[in-house]
Amino acid sequence: MTITLDVSAAINSRAGLGRYAHSLANALIAEMDAPPTLFFNRTAQARAFPEWEHVPQRSIGLGYKPWRILVWLGQLGRLSFRRMVPDATLFHATEHLLLPLRGVPTVLTVHDLIYKLFPQHHKRLNYWYLNAAMPLFVRRADAIIVVSQATKNDLIRHYHTPDHKITVVHEAAAPHFRVMPESEVARVRAKYRLPERFLLAVGTIEPRKNLSRLVEALSRLRRDDPRLGLVVVGAKGWLYEQFFARVEELGLQDAVLLPGYVPDEDLPAVFRAATIYVMASLYEGAGLPVLEAMACGVPVVSSRESSMPELGADVARYFNPYDVQQMTDVIGLVLGDDALRAQMAAAGPERAARFSWQRAARETLAVYRRVMR
Numbered sequence: 001m002t003i004t005l006d007v008s009a010a011i012n013s014r015a016g017l018g019r020y021a022h023s024l025a026n027a028l029i030a031e032m033d034a035p036p037t038l039f040f041n042r043t044a045q046a047r048a049f050p051e052w053e054h055v056p057q058r059s060i061g062l063g064y065k066p067w068r069i070l071v072w073l074g075q076l077g078r079l080s081f082r083r084m085v086p087d088a089t090l091f092h093a094t095e096h097l098l099l100p101l102r103g104v105p106t107v108l109t110v111h112d113l114i115y116k117l118f119p120q121h122h123k124r125l126n127y128w129y130l131n132a133a134m135p136l137f138v139r140r141a142d143a144i145i146v147v148s149q150a151t152k153n154d155l156i157r158h159y160h161t162p163d164h165k166i167t168v169v170h171e172a173a174a175p176h177f178r179v180m181p182e183s184e185v186a187r188v189r190a191k192y193r194l195p196e197r198f199l200l201a202v203g204t205i206e207p208r209k210n211l212s213r214l215v216e217a218l219s220r221l222r223r224d225d226p227r228l229g230l231v232v233v234g235a236k237g238w239l240y241e242q243f244f245a246r247v248e249e250l251g252l253q254d255a256v257l258l259p260g261y262v263p264d265e266d267l268p269a270v271f272r273a274a275t276i277y278v279m280a281s282l283y284e285g286a287g288l289p290v291l292e293a294m295a296c297g298v299p300v301v302s303s304r305e306s307s308m309p310e311l312g313a314d315v316a317r318y319f320n321p322y323d324v325q326q327m328t329d330v331i332g333l334v335l336g337d338d339a340l341r342a343q344m345a346a347a348g349p350e351r352a353a354r355f356s357w358q359r360a361a362r363e364t365l366a367v368y369r370r371v372m373r
Contacts, residue, residue: 036055
């Protein structure tokens with residue numbers, strides 16, 4: 001049996017889908033007697049992973065948009081791209097792009113239906129493509145893996161996907177997300193000039209992350225806590241102008257720090273340095289930073305929407321992400337209670353440890369075996 005795993009997202013991106021593909025591939029390599037074959041489309045942003053040097057690989061070199069259109073047209077025309085992966089006995093698409101492969105069982109990971117639920121938060125072309133292509137990909141896949149029960153519910157509700165076709169396999173924090181020593185926290189605090197007290201948000205800057213409301217909550221919290229800051233770790237995504245305009249309107253340019261992309265080796269200490277991690281998102285398919293923050297021993301205050309409560313359970317505290325005053329009140333409650341913060345911080349690593357990539361790999365392999373049968 002030759003499993004072929006599409007890791008294009010890992011090769012070409014550092015965002016959430018890339019982290020998923022990279023982590024799952026490494027976990028599968030460790031679990032399988034013979035490693036999977038890694039397939040990817042190389043773009044100008046492609047990077048290499050030294051740990052994959054001796055793993056079988058196949059690749060093509062088309063741009064991001066041409067490749068997506070080609071795959072969709074291939075599905076519409078019921079063509080077969082089998083010659084690109086001639087040895088595959090099963091193909092797993094880890095992002096929202098399913099190759100048409102006649103005679104080869106396929107598994108598709110669906111991370112979310114954000115384009116369907118929040119079309120106003122997507123670029124027009126991306127919305128058009130996903131809205132047209134995803135229903136076809138979902139129908140054609142022999143099995144679907146989702147990263148949360150929330151995404152499974154959305155697939156059943158919006159695409160009427162049969163329950164038995166969908167398996168929930170939760171993601172996990174990578175092993176290097178852990179409670180860091182104070183010396184490492186001090187190094188990272190100095191490197192990025194982090195404030196003494198700050199709220200932390202991690203993720204691409206885009207409307208779904210709800211950062212404009214979080215900035216409004218920060219403004220209200222600073223009335224009683226003027227030294228409180230906000231650190232947003234992540235690159236600019238799309239439709240981010242409203243966030244930057246809100247920062248200026250509220251006069252918070254000096255209170256909001258934007259270090260951009262932070263390397264993985266520094267990120268655990270950045271989490272640990274934070275007073276509170278805030279997940280303000282309107283929707284998350286997986287909400288992985290909730291687990292990463294808890295693994296690092298940081299109190300988590302989160303939106304109560306979609307997948308976040310699945311991960312945070314009773315360790316995190318929750319708010320309505322559309323209600324700025326409630327967001328302010330919940331963050332303020334945790335900020336003002338040292339004993340509560342210590343309790344939440346202590347419970348976080350144990351909660352995060354309930355999720356692991358080893359478990360995710362084993363559950364994914366079980367899907368493969370079921371599809372092959």
